[in-house]
Amino acid sequence: MKRFSIAGLSAIALIAGATFSSQPIVANIFEGGVAVAQNAQKAQVQLQLEAEKKVVQTVNGQQKVAWQPLKGKVMVQPGDVLRYSVTGANNGDKAVKNLTINQPVPQGMVYVLNSATVKANQGTKITYSIDGGKSFVENPVVKVKLANGKVETRPAPDTAYTHVRWNFGASVAAKAAVKGSYQTKVR
Known part of the structure; x- marks a missing residue:
């Protein structure tokens, strides 16, 4: 049985980008699970990544799901389900427009279909990439060649997903x- 060691979140997770209006990021620093992204107008968003492992327990004959926080170096096994949560806090005095956060599916993991969620922000759009983060769509599809030679378009399998993207709408208010969160399964 394969076992994977996760030596801290910064080794397997990268907050790939946060965009503000049409301005590029001036700083994107990732240390100890926290990133700071800043645009040219000095709007500041602090990004924090957390990971939890799904634990299923039987209590009084019923299965209950709990999420165990992962800190430091941890061991995971094939089949384990992990939930990643990214929090973006606007610490500035002005609203941040067009905040977009990209989160890659970590190597050795498979995205759990339909698991991406968002909390407390109307107008958020969740999209996905199956090409390494080059393009994002709401419902990724792949072309499959059938035995008879015809080509069909089908929903992309879970193994094809490479990134999750949250676009948090028109703006995120000051303070x-x-x-956003999503789940993966260890291969």
């Missing part, structure tokens, strides 16, 4: 926070 407000947004949160």
Whole structure:
């Protein structure tokens, strides 16, 4: 049985980008699970990544799901389900427009279909990439060649997903926070 060691979140997770209006990121620093992204107008968003492992327990004959926080170096096994949560806190005095956060599916993991969620932000759009983060769509599809030679378009399998993207709508108010999460399964 394969076992994987996760030596801290920064080794397997990268907050690939946060975009503000049409301005590029000036700084994107990732240390100890926290990133700071800043645009040219000095709007500041602090990004925090957390990971939890799904634990199923039987209590009084019923199965209950709990999420165990992962800290430091941990061991996971094939089949384990992990939930990643990204929180974006606008610490600035002005609203941040067009906040977009990209989160790669970590190597050795498979995205759990339909698991991406968002909390407390209307107008958020969740999209996905199956090409390494080059393009994002709401419902990724692949072309499959059938035995008879015809080509069909089908929903992309879970193994094809490479990134999850949250676009948090028109703006995130000053001193407000947004949160997105998704699940993966260890291969």
